[in-house]
Amino acid sequence: xxxxxxxxxxxxxxxxxxxxxxxxxxxxxxxxxxxxxxxxxxxxxxxxxxxxxxxxxxxxxxxxxxxxxxxxxxxxxxxxxxxxxxxxxxxxxxxxxxxxxxxxxxxxxxxxxxxxxxxxxxxxxxxxxxxxxxxxxxxxxxxxxxxxxxxxxxxxxxxxxxxxxxxxxxxxxxxxxxxxxxxxxxxxxxxxxxxxxxxxxxxxxxxxxxxxxxxxxxxxxxxxxxxxxxxxxxxxxxxxxxxxxxxxxxxxxxxxxxxxxxxxxxxxxxxxxxxxxxxxxxxxxxxxxxxxxxxxxxxxxxxxxxxxxxxxxxxxxxxxxxxxxxxxxxxxxxxxxxxxxxxxxxxxxxxxxxxxxxxxxxxxxxxxxxxxxxxxxxxxxxxxxxxxxxxxxxxxxxxxxxxxxxxxxxxxxxxxxxxxxxxxxxxxxxxxxxxxxxxxxxxxxxxxxxxxxxxxxxxxxxxxxxxxxxxxxxxxxxxxxxxxxxxxxxxxxxxxxxxxxxxxxxxxxxxxxxxxxxxxxxxxxxxxxxxxxxxxxxxxxxxxxxxxxxxxxxxxxxxxxxxxxxxxxxxxxxxxxxxxxxxxxxxxxxxxxxxxxxxxxxxxxxxxxxxxxxxxxxxxxxxxxxxxxxxxxxxxxxxxxxxxxxxxxxxxxxxxxxxxxxxxxxxxxxxxxxxxxxxxxxxxxxxxxx
Ligand code: HDE
Numbered sequence: 001x002x003x004x005x006x007x008x009x010x011x012x013x014x015x016x017x018x019x020x021x022x023x024x025x026x027x028x029x030x031x032x033x034x035x036x037x038x039x040x041x042x043x044x045x046x047x048x049x050x051x052x053x054x055x056x057x058x059x060x061x062x063x064x065x066x067x068x069x070x071x072x073x074x075x076x077x078x079x080x081x082x083x084x085x086x087x088x089x090x091x092x093x094x095x096x097x098x099x100x101x102x103x104x105x106x107x108x109x110x111x112x113x114x115x116x117x118x119x120x121x122x123x124x125x126x127x128x129x130x131x132x133x134x135x136x137x138x139x140x141x142x143x144x145x146x147x148x149x150x151x152x153x154x155x156x157x158x159x160x161x162x163x164x165x166x167x168x169x170x171x172x173x174x175x176x177x178x179x180x181x182x183x184x185x186x187x188x189x190x191x192x193x194x195x196x197x198x199x200x201x202x203x204x205x206x207x208x209x210x211x212x213x214x215x216x217x218x219x220x221x222x223x224x225x226x227x228x229x230x231x232x233x234x235x236x237x238x239x240x241x242x243x244x245x246x247x248x249x250x251x252x253x254x255x256x257x258x259x260x261x262x263x264x265x266x267x268x269x270x271x272x273x274x275x276x277x278x279x280x281x282x283x284x285x286x287x288x289x290x291x292x293x294x295x296x297x298x299x300x301x302x303x304x305x306x307x308x309x310x311x312x313x314x315x316x317x318x319x320x321x322x323x324x325x326x327x328x329x330x331x332x333x334x335x336x337x338x339x340x341x342x343x344x345x346x347x348x349x350x351x352x353x354x355x356x357x358x359x360x361x362x363x364x365x366x367x368x369x370x371x372x373x374x375x376x377x378x379x380x381x382x383x384x385x386x387x388x389x390x391x392x393x394x395x396x397x398x399x400x401x402x403x404x405x406x407x408x409x410x411x412x413x414x415x416x417x418x419x420x421x422x423x424x425x426x427x428x429x430x431x432x433x434x435x436x437x438x439x440x441x442x443x444x445x446x447x448x449x450x451x452x453x454x455x456x457x458x459x460x461x462x463x464x465x466x467x468x469x470x471x472x473x474x475x476x477x478x479x480x481x482x483x484x485x486x487x488x489x490x491x492x493x494x495x496x497x498x499x500x501x502x503x504x505x506x507x508x509x510x511x512x513x514x515x516x517x518x519x520x521x522x523x524x525x526x527x528x529x530x531x532x533x534x535x536x537x538x539x540x541x542x543x544x545x546x547x548x549x550x551x552x553x554x555x556x557x558x559x560x561x562x563x564x565x566x567x568x569x570x571x572x573x574x575x576x577x578x579x580x581x582x583x584x585x586x587x588x589x590x591x592x593x594x595x596x597x598x599x600x601x602x603x604x605x606x607x608x609x610x611x612x613x614x615x616x617x618x619x620x621x622x623x624x625x626x627x628x629x630x631x632x633x634x635x636x637x638x639x640x641x642x643x644x645x646x647x648x649x650x651x652x653x654x655x656x657x658x659x660x661x662x663x664x665x666x667x668x669x670x671x672x673x674x675x676x677x678x679x680x681x682x683x684x685x686x687x688x689x690x
Contacts, residue, residue: 097323133257217254460532549612550611637657
């Protein structure tokens with residue numbers, strides 16, 4: 001049993017009749033219920049009344065306190081990234097990096113640092129579905145011995161805008177329109193595409209969000225990026241530029257758009273449930289932290305400005321060097337205390353890590369701290385355990401709402417001569433020193449000319465995709481723009497696509513019935529032809545095994561026990577989950593009388609929530625009558641899943657789906673045969689040839 005499940009053991013409830021037709025559960029063991037002030041409560045079922053049927057007395061302090069507290073339970077949700085899921089784990093450093101950084105966590109091979117990671121979507125409110133087409137937040141808080149380092153990244157290595165002053169506009173355009181309050185958690189609407197089509201700098205990011213990166217199968221199967229260029233600074237004060245990458249050891253994987261739409265209905269918590277279940281099952285996801293390290297010489301000769309957050313540095317130009325790994329191995333005990341109250345701040349850096357002049361990063365350094373004050377209500381948000389550094393905190397800041405760390409003694413200022421021995425003092429040697437970057441120039445509101453190429457990398461991204469991925473991107477754009485009512489906006493966007501890839505532009509125009517091609521948008525700088533880059537494709541970086549995935553098994557009453565057991569064993573020994581679904585939940589008997597406790601009623605476990613399926617039925621007729629079971633089969637076929645089938649299962653495929661015979665992505669299982677081939681094939685995740 002997991003530590004989080006309640007046990008009945010601790011409390012033995014004794015019910016006592018109150019003499020007024022009611023019952024109160026009385027404490028016999030364990031703690032007595034109290035008010036927040038510690039006064040024991042006698043009856044938590046009934047308010048204090050003047051007479052049995054009389055009005056409620058104002059003096060009922062227990063009642064008033066309970067409602068008062070409830071009324072104030074919510075804190076403001078995040079304006080962006082409101083929907084998120086947090087997990088604990090650790091970072092393990094691979095090698096001594098003292099040559100390039102003095103950051104304490106990177107000095108000793110094998111050293112572990114505690115982390116808390118919050119994954120999120122951007123646009124949707126707190127209760128929005130997990131599978132919205134959106135960027136995913138990938139925010140990591142490292143509790144280092146020299147203070148907290150927050151690497152607040154996304155699963156996409158570039159951003160929409162180049163300057164922080166545009167952020168409120170971008171987010172307003174993406175969020176529900178202010179008059180009608182919809183659409184929720186979607187970018188498929190006029191306001192978003194209006195803003196985007198007027199912001200050529202967004203074109204590279206648009207390619208990413210129209211790709212399958214924006215509909216990941218799981219948080220476990222996506223990359224993370226620090227996006228901005230940062231600095232590593234060593235003991236001698238030498239600076240090296242770095243970009244941070246998180247690469248999932250589980251490989252990359254996304255769902256299909258049609259699956260995303262259905263998953264949002266079937267299980268809006270699909271991503272958080274997936275993370276919770278994997279960790280509870282002991283299947284801990286891991287990422288490698290890698291850096292692209294480079295110096296001023298590279299920065300000067302690179303085609304783009306390294307301060308421009310709408311650009312990547314292709315891995316072919318600067319390879320990603322792995323420097324450590326992160327393992328996520330513990331679910332939260334309390335969602336509010338940890339996931340909701342965690343306060344990431346991009347300005348949380350430690351000695352040895354510093355900022356670059358990326359104008360987006362500089363703006364974020366203001367915004368996050370400001371946001372935390374609004375959300376958590378006090379400058380003392382660092383006193384909340386999830387935000388508290390695990391290293392010592394000493395200074396003369398004091399008081400404020402909910403101050404928990406309150407120093408003793410007379411001194412609350414410095415310099416002082418009271419505390420000569422023990423009082424906190426600055427340290428030139430240990431303290432954070434900003435890299436002494438040379439800065440000169442006039443004060444002005446401008447965008448550097450070096451930020452002006454908006455199309456070359458957008459084109460490079462598109463060219464780096466497989467045909468399947470390119471088709472998904474075109475379809476995504478057609479879908480999104482079909483929801484845009486104003487034709488001008490559609491055409492304006494196609495005008496940008498003409499600068500990216502003519503074939504893509506034509507496909508999208510055709511899908512929108514735009515018969516006369518619009519003029520290409522006028523580029524601020526002529527696009528360059530860049531070589532495709534393999535790491536940009538998901539399908540070229542998929543998993544190598546089926547580990548960590550889920551097989552959904554449609555199971556019929558009386559099914560052959562040997563076949564069932566062989567398949568279950570083969571799937572589980574691959575490290576995948578074997579989940580049964582049937583027309584009813586509860587116990588089902590196999591041919592040898594073994595009872596299987598069916599995990600799911602098929603209506604609640606459609607095939608879209610699985611990576612592969614098995615159709616283990618003898619009598620297909622019962623299933624053919626059931627709409628959910630029919631969808632299970634037809635969706636698995638059309639979503640190109642690998643399918644294991646019995647004789648009865650084969651009938652379901654040929655009689656229900658558009659195929660009149662099984663194909664090479666389908667594996668007949670009987671007794672010992674078929675299971676291994678099926679599981680081996682599943683590592684490819686989809687049978688794209690279908
Ligand atoms: Fe954020 N962003 N952001 N952002 N962001 C917030 O801070 C902001 C940007 C990112 O799980 C807010 O605590 C500005 C880029 C993540 O708690 C807010 C700009 C990237 C999270 C804010 C950006 C991000 C946030 C809202 C433009 C990827 C969730 C709640 C300069 C590198 C952290 C909060 C979590 C959250 C501001 C752009 C990632 C409003 C002004 C680029 C993962 O402060």
